[in-house]
Amino acid sequence: MSDPSSSPSMLSTTIAESDSPERDPKYYFQDGSIIILVQSTLFKIHRSRLLQDSSVFGATFSLPSPDRKAATANLEGDSDENPFVLHGETTQRFRALLFALYAMPYEIENIVSDLDLLVNAASASHKYGFEGIEKWAANLLKKKIQTEDFSEGAAALLPLFEYAVLSDSTDISNDLLRIILQDETSVVRTIIRADGEEHEYWKKLYAIALYRYTIKGPVRWKSEPHHALLPVRIRIILHVASSTLAHLPHAISWTHTCDGEEKCTSGLASMLKACTEGYDGGHQPADFIGWYRYIRPRFKKSYYPKSTRCQDLGVAECANKAVKFEAGWWDFFADLKW
């Protein structure tokens, strides 16, 4: 090991004092040609490896010519004391990239079971433009999420969702949306993770997770082990959303073609109420879509021959609302007023 404390001043701008850098136990090759600092870990690797398949490092490291190198005493990346500093990177992610660059065939077989390693390799190769590696990792990830059972602990897939957003992969994000939201225990963690994100994939995940949680209703929230982790702001959103949705079936309004609006509206309300007899268990008051799906097959001419054409318009309005909600929960939560 070198003694990094021999020239602390050169490193002090990038490394906290308590964090003197250490050499990575695996990726510090004595015959390496460039020393890279990521957080507080030093990697000594081969420029030639970094240049293959990569546009980003290609542009960064192809600059100094051999002549210039001879003339410059201490080039960035030549020593532990003057490493090439890779900002905005994590040790874990950079190590995953190096794994993909250096792994032996028998090691590669094992990576398939390591979700974090694969996700990190995919993200890092995307960031630095290793197209071949990214394609390889992304294919493995797709296969993994299509074949493995994540019905419990799907929150572990949130970092993969991050990668889907980064690489703009609709395939992966849609698969994940389905899996993550199936796992009841992941919903709160999903809400917390996605809160405040601006990308449309995150917004979609956030809004659907909020909806899924909203329809559980205040009584069940109390028994949720993770409920206390939600910020007050989100809990308020949930309460307002819950009561807004629960009130919807009682507040269907449409443009009447009849001449007795009040009577028409209350008439439809009682017909809808009759439709929902037996409707409670499994369905929460805020589950407007579930409610509509339940009444739709029951509200038929054979059951309600006296329903007027105008009241049929009211039912069509319920359908509109249900379709609109399903297509854009984000709009519902974004428009919520309190």
Ligand SMILES: [Zn+2]
């Ligand atoms: Zn009417």
